[in-house]
Amino acid sequence: MKxxxxxxxxxxxxxxxxxxxxxxxxxxxxxxxxGKPNFSxxxxxxxxxxxxxxxxxxxxxxxxxxxxxxxxxxxxxxSQINILATCKLxxxxxxxxxxxxxxxxxxxxxxxxxxxxxxxx
Numbered sequence: 001m002k003x004x005x006x007x008x009x010x011x012x013x014x015x016x017x018x019x020x021x022x023x024x025x026x027x028x029x030x031x032x033x034x035g036k037p038n039f040s041x042x043x044x045x046x047x048x049x050x051x052x053x054x055x056x057x058x059x060x061x062x063x064x065x066x067x068x069x070x071x072x073x074x075x076x077x078x079s080q081i082n083i084l085a086t087c088k089l090x091x092x093x094x095x096x097x098x099x100x101x102x103x104x105x106x107x108x109x110x111x112x113x114x115x116x117x118x119x120x121x
Contacts, residue, residue: 021052021098031090032056039083041067047087053094060091085111 023032033047033056043059043066050056067084075081088111095104 021054023050023053023056031086031093033090039067039079041083043067044083044087053097057091057094057098060087060094063087064091 043063
């Protein structure tokens with residue numbers, strides 16, 4: 001699992017020092033959130049309107065907080081788990097793109113199954 005996550009992140013980052021801060025409007029990278037939302041959550045839908053990676057970072061944090069079950073609640077369905085995992089991986093990617101390696105590494109370690117208190121993201 002760790003290797004899959006790392007390969008997704010690494011393959012989506014070509015050069016940290018040469019990446020523009022703007023999210024490309026014609027990006028095909030699904031973690032850039034272009035096109036139309038595929039999950040009905042207002043905070044998640046706002047990801048598709050972000051113009052810069054800084055905006056995307058802030059909105060991903062809001063989306064994660066909005067999508068994650070509150071303490072004592074359970075996941076509604078598998079799509080909620082998948083969308084939450086995608087948002088967390090996208091946030092790790094954005095942190096790396098912005099040069100925030102400490103934040104990216106910390107979140108990546110939280111997702112590692114050995115460091116997780118549950119099997120869910």
